[in-house]
């Protein structure tokens with residue numbers, strides 16, 4: 146299926162933000178969007194690119210009532226050589242299909258959508274900021290559209306991709322964050338929907354996030370939903386702790402989002418000869434490591450921030466500083482390495498980068 150393209154009238158083009166220091170995240174959207182629909186019996190059909198516009202949705206559309214939806218998040222980068230680059234975007238589309246499977250949404254054709262995605266990025270490539278750290282954030286979304294209030298999987302869906310420029314995650318530099326460990330709320334449980342990138346997980350996280358913000362912590366660290374002791378992940382990032390010479394992250398137990406940055410970190414550390422383990426570990430292990438000095442570093446990983454160093458962990462009214470509270474050596478090395486790849490500079494040993502133009 147070829148993608149039909151209907152371009153925005155030149156007179157209706159939106160102004161492209163030029164002050165990159167004020168871009169923020171998720172505030173601006175480019176001129177075009179990619180869409181296609183699904184109907185039972187017909188499959189996915191009518192892939193096209195159109196001018197960005199509001200959706201026309203029945204108020205009874207099932208997604209609005211029961212949250213049957215999935216999404217993705219990835220970026221396109223403007224390299225130093227002026228090339229347009231994407232990082233592991235087919236992995237994002239594969240994960241989208243795994244999320245679809247969990248949410249009983251029919252899978253998309255990865256090759257076809259991948260081509261449509263590239264066409265969208267190239268069409269709106271003027272929107273990719275020309276500044277390292279800034280990028281074009283790309284948000285695919287699938288929503289259930291049957292106008293029906295019974296609880297069952299929808300028989301019609303809308304898939305769309307929107308994109309927009311986002312700023313450097315660290316406007317004041319690459320500084321460690323303090324994270325709040327929630328022992329009151331949980332994000333996900335094994336057997337639930339935690340491993341799918343689906344709206345409900347984020348709705349479930351808002352109250353904890355707000356309470357943590359009120360206490361002065363920008364991020365929540367989630368413990369497992371059953372015993373409230375195993376480390377799971379942070380906000381929209383996976384998390385790593387370094388004890389002695391071993392870097393540890395939670396295994397993919399079913400309640401954790403399988404991050405593509407997480408996988409990249411694991412592959413890079415192995416390549417660099419640094420021991421990295423996916424194994425269960427608890428908040429008590431973190432506190433014990435802090436007390437005996439074996440905990441030397443902690444960082445989150447995700448598309449938005451790439452690597453986010455953790456300076457301290459707050460649990461049950463106590464602050465535990467991670468080592469000297471500064472950005473660790475491995476965090477810095479991973480961040481520098483991933484950025485150089487994404488902006489088309491470093492050697493792409495794993496074949497993660499695609500140059501679109």
Ligand SMILES: *Cc1c(COP(=O)(O)O)cnc(C)c1O
Nearest residue numbers: 381382383402404405406447448
């Ligand atoms: C998206 C996301 C991540 C990070 O995934 P990446 O593929 O690395 O961007 C981690 N945790 C949650 C809950 C997420 O939504």
